[in-house]
Amino acid sequence: MSDKSMAQFQTDVDAWIQAVGGGYWSPHENLARIAEEVGDLARLINHLHGPKPKKSSEAAQELGEELADIVFAIICLANSEAIDLAESLEAVIAKVWQRDRDRYRPPR
Numbered sequence: 001m002s003d004k005s006m007a008q009f010q011t012d013v014d015a016w017i018q019a020v021g022g023g024y025w026s027p028h029e030n031l032a033r034i035a036e037e038v039g040d041l042a043r044l045i046n047h048l049h050g051p052k053p054k055k056s057s058e059a060a061q062e063l064g065e066e067l068a069d070i071v072f073a074i075i076c077l078a079n080s081e082a083i084d085l086a087e088s089l090e091a092v093i094a095k096v097w098q099r100d101r102d103r104y105r106p107p108r
Helices: 007-021 027-049 063-081 087-101
Strands: none
Touching: 007 063, 007 087, 027 063, 063 087
C-alpha cells in the first residue's frame, strides 16, 4: 500500500513527462485519452459484472490497473493545467458532504 500524497503522484507524473513523455498533450488530447481509458474500464466491468463474457483471445485486465490508468491520465491533464488535485478533491468532498449528506438515506 502506497502512502504517497496526491501531490507526490502529481510530481512523479510530471518528472516522467519531462524526462520521457515528450511534454504534456493538449487538453483535447488528454480528454480523449481519459475517455479511452474509461472505455477500457467499462469493457472490463462489463466482462466482470455484465452479460458480455471476455473473448478467449483478449488479454487479461486488472481492475485496479484500469482505474489507475484513468487516474494517471487525469493527473496529466491536471498538471498541464496547473491544477492541485488534492486541493480540488478536498473541495469536492466537502461539497458532497454538505450537499448530499441526507440524499441517500432511506425515507423515515
